[in-house]
Amino acid sequence: DSGVTQTPKHLIxxxxxxxTLRCSPRSGDLSVYWYQQSLDQGLQFLIQYYNGxxxxxxxxxxxxxxxxxPDLHSELNLSSLELGDSALYFCAxxxxxxxxxxxxxxxxxxxx
Amino acid sequence: SQQGEExxxxxxxxxxxxxxxxCSYKTxxxxxxxxxxxxxxxxxxxxLIRSNEREKHSGRLRVTLDTSKKSSSLLITASRAADTAxxxxxxxxxxxxxxxxxGAGTRLFVKA
Numbered sequence: 001d002s003g004v005t006q007t008p009k010h011l012i013x014x015x016x017x018x019x020t021l022r023c024s025p026r027s028g029d030l031s032v033y034w035y036q037q038s039l040d041q042g043l044q045f046l047i048q049y050y051n052g053x054x055x056x057x058x059x060x061x062x063x064x065x066x067x068x069x070p071d072l073h074s075e076l077n078l079s080s081l082e083l084g085d086s087a088l089y090f091c092a093x094x095x096x097x098x099x100x101x102x103x104x105x106x107x108x109x110x111x112x
Numbered sequence: 113s114q115q116g117e118e119x120x121x122x123x124x125x126x127x128x129x130x131x132x133x134x135c136s137y138k139t140x141x142x143x144x145x146x147x148x149x150x151x152x153x154x155x156x157x158x159x160l161i162r163s164n165e166r167e168k169h170s171g172r173l174r175v176t177l178d179t180s181k182k183s184s185s186l187l188i189t190a191s192r193a194a195d196t197a198x199x200x201x202x203x204x205x206x207x208x209x210x211x212x213x214x215g216a217g218t219r220l221f222v223k224a
Contacts, residue, residue, distance in 0.1 A: 033211070045212070045213055058213075090155070092155075099143060101145070101202070103154035106153075
């Protein structure tokens with residue numbers, strides 16, 4: 001158990017809809033990262049937050065947004081969903097000294 | 113584009129053999145990490161090597177880092193069927209909020 005919790009584990013929705021994925025980091029970790037993994041692909045970095053502030057941005061679409069709340073949990077909002085958004089979405093929190101990432105089990109999004 | 117690229121994309125070996133995976137990256141790094149992913153699961157951290165280190169061992173794992181060539185290798189000795197998984201290198205960059213970028217991964221299959 002990494003200590004990182006992601007909900008929901010599975011989500012099936014239709015094109016054009018909006019979903020929210022939630023992540024609770026490990027106790028004490030201030031950084032949260034979001035990654036997207038399409039079928040049998042590597043991980044695409046989406047965005048990083050540190051203590052409530054956006055720290056780094058990757059290949060995140062304009063239809064996607066994220067935030068980190070004062071209690072350090074984070075949410076990734078995906079809107080106007082397309083078939084190609086179907087993927088595993090991982091959240092990770094990091095050790096502030098080494099940068100070692102601790103991953104949640106992911107949220108599997110299926111867009112029909 | 114990916115910061116890290118693993119080679120080979122896939123590797124199939126017999127139990128007991130050694131498995132070597134390589135990773136190349138493009139820009140200056142703070143550290144390089146290797147992760148393992150069982151199918152559809154979250155990634156698990158294996159080992160971290162800092163930019164001023166050249167070699168590191170952890171159990172049956174040996175990692176080397178050559179910053180002049182911007183490359184790293186992961187050696188798994190005496191492989192077991194349970195080592196079957198995807199292996200990813202990840203580079204923690206100096207800039208951009210210390211974001212951690214993953215390569216596309218090497219799929220390792222160990223035959224019993």
